[in-house]
Amino acid sequence: MIAEQRSVRDLRTTKPDKICIMILDSETKAVELPEHHGDELRLWLRLLTCTTLIEGEVRSRLRERFDVTLPRFDLMAQLDKVPEGMTLSDVSKRMMVSNGNVTGLVERLVESGHLDRRTSDADRRVQVIRLTKAGRAEFRKMAAEHELWIADVFGDLTPKDVRELMRLLAKTKASAQKSAKARAG
């Protein structure tokens, strides 16, 4: 079982099982490792730090300026893109959160008048939700500022940096999806 877990893609080409890799990192010092995965781990931690940092910043600003939570904003953002509305399942897939989570979130947003919810005629299991007129207006106001915040957060990156990051993150996403699929499927 563990042996299977260890068949990491990195090592597929190396045949023996006990190879030691000698790494000379001029910036720090020489390190010797049986398997060299430290870089990926550091990369992951840095990715996580960036996201957490920015997410916290956006969360604070949304609360300060509009007294709204990030999940609500995200849900409204999804709906803004599709005026004819979407099902709860669609939302949960797009937001990458659990189904039960969306139920509660939608409940509160319907309650506050931002969302409109109706049972589908074709399939009575399905709930279609849309932004109300008021909900859409409020979201647009928030979204406009939000875009400026984000631009500011990434303000020190050159256009080239942005393009390069986009490219590398696309590659990362594909790699991660492949890895997730390999485990589950």
Next chain:
Amino acid sequence: MIAEQRSVRDLRTTKPDKICIMILDSETKAVELPEHHGDELRLWLRLLTCTTLIEGEVRSRLRERFDVTLPRFDLMAQLDKVPEGMTLSDVSKRMMVSNGNVTGLVERLVESGHLDRRTSDADRRVQVIRLTKAGRAEFRKMAAEHELWIADVFGDLTPKDVRELMRLLAKTKASAQKSAKARAG
């Protein structure tokens, strides 16, 4: 109020308020926008997608293999780096979560025998927490597999990709911190 919010770094050097920027992006098509922030927004969404994807994957595997949650794993990871222990405030700063959050998290980990907690002699407000022997042993086991999962998740990236991502994310982090500080400070 809004006017203040609009002083985005990008635009600081431009004096008039209604400049239109003409951007010729050879890869896509010419676009004309009063302010060009769409790229940053897309970048942010992609960053968030990557992190959410990987985080979900790690969360699943931790639960499956070790029946442990990600926050607990993260907390133990922080403590593993500092054998002599740290204060709750240290932990909350490092993990970038609220103070009250750490209180509950630590409570449960002390309960389950993974953590050891004691009041500091020098300052009786301070609680110092450390991994117990059992806690450390269990963490090391989890960490070893975790490192392989992460290597697998980033498996399709070349070493050069990894280096470049590290560099760009470092720049992103610095930019985001500067932006956050400018708002708060």
Next chain:
DNA sequence: GCCAATTGCTTGAAACCTAAAGAAATCTGG
């Protein structure tokens, strides 16, 4: 038509998280 599997959503329990307020200990400038 009928039964089983699937799909869409809801519910409930436990954990996680934040912001804000509060309690206790310590520090600091008279």
Next chain:
DNA sequence: CCAGATTTCTTTAGGTTTCAAGCAATTGGC
């Protein structure tokens, strides 16, 4: 020394989140 500010941690209230279990509607095979 001592009152006020600060620091450290806990508590509280309100949400968010996941997972698992469950219900209801639909679909597909026979």
